[in-house]
Amino acid sequence: MKEAILYEKLADKKVKCHLCNHFCTIAENKRGICSVRxxxxxxxxxxxxxxxxxxxxxxxxxxxxxxxxxxxxxxSIATAGCNFRCLWCQNWEISQIARTSKDIPGRDTAPADVVALAIQQDCRTIAYTYTEPTIFMDFAIDVMKLAHKSGIKNVFVTNGYTSEEALREIAPYLDAGNIDLKAFKDETYRKMCGAKLEPVLETIRLYKKLGIWLETTTLVVPTVNDSEDELRHIARFIADVGVEIPWHISQFYPTYKFLDAPPTPISTLHRAREIGIEEGLRYVYEGNVPGTGDENTYCYRCKELLIERYGFKILENRIENGRCFNCKAEIDGLF
Incomplete structure (x- = not known):
């Protein structure tokens, strides 16, 4: 336990948390929405x-x-807790446990130990992932500072509900992120996740403004966000922020509290990818369907295959010094 960062003290021993866009006002002996502050x-x-x-x-x-x-x-590291309560959370056993348990599990680990393990395992990056990294940013930022001193880059895999103040605090140490854009309807965010849409959109814009490399992911959930109209709105928004931002469209599998919807049809993912390309996105990837979707990277200019993948495995990489081997177009990202 450690005194939190980014909060203010109020009257009557209340506090207001500034870490995420819930901005919880927390009474004495109470916890915020994340259940870990x-x-x-x-x-x-x-x-x-x-x-x-x-x-x-x-x-x-x-x-x-x-x-x-x-x-x-x-x-990759995570603590318990999350500031969302997504009904289809794939890691609900650790993301939601703090809501139901007074005692929060976890192995005591020092920031220096995380960096040492990353170096020992020959990792180029440390990823703050599995649960929502914003809620353990107090720890993450200490790790991130040490990681940079050791030449290791930092990556957030996040729901995008980080407050602007918090994101600006970690921006000097954050090299890349993947933000879940779960839907393009505020009603869906409120009903399915316990949050709002607009703060997520603002975070995506802020990543771009701050120069943090950004990729986005949409889990395509049947009956929730799989209409062509909604997928087009998502793709168009991302393209308006930056056509170079990769969009990962992933297959849903029934899990946690959302067991009645079927897995996403492959045809829906194919159509979503087509929509992304129609809206001008340079890199659109189908996920959770190794060998049956399009996981490859193509040159946006000459359309040559640059990186061939099967699942998480790279079969061939033809990018040369960050450029297409054929037409020499600069490929967005870090290679």
Missing amino acids: ENRDGVLYSLVYGKLVASGVDPIEKKPLFNFLPGTKSF
Whole structure:
């Protein structure tokens, strides 16, 4: 437990958290929506500082990041907790446990230990992932500073609900991120996730403004966000922010509290990819369907195949010094 960053003290021993866009006002002996920040005697504490519930080595493609150091390894960490309550959360056992348990699990780990493990495993990046990294940013920023000193880059896999103040705080140490754009209807965010759409859109714009490499992901959920109209609105928004931003469209599988919807048809993912390209996006990837979707990177100018993938595995990479081997167009990202 450690005193939290980014909060203000109010009257009557209340506090206001500035970490995410919920901006919770928290009474004494209560927790915020994330359930991992607690007001004790008028002081806000992080209950998950250094308490890792998951860690391990992943291919960077699993984040997913396809245009950022492809083919490299990422040391991935998470604590318990989340500021969303998505009904189809794939990691609900660790993201939601703090809502139901007074005692929050986790292995005590120092920031220096995380960096040492990343170096030991020959990882080019540290990914803050699995749950929502914003809610353990107190710990993440200490790791990130040490990582940069060791030449390791930092990656957030996030729901995009980070406050502007918090994002600007970590921006000097954050090299890349993947933001989930779960839908393009505020009603869906409120009903399915317990949040709002507009703050996520603002975060996407701010990543671009701050120069942080950004990729986006939409889990295409039947009956929720799979209409052509909604997919086109998502693609058009991303393209308006930047046509170079990759869009990952992933297949849904029934899980957690959303068990009645079927898996996303492959044909829906194919159509979503077509829509993304029609709206001007340079890189659109189908996910969770290895071998049956389009996971490859193509040159946006001459259309040559540049990176051939099967799932998270790279079969061939024909990018040369960040450029297309054929027409020499500069390929967006870090290669």
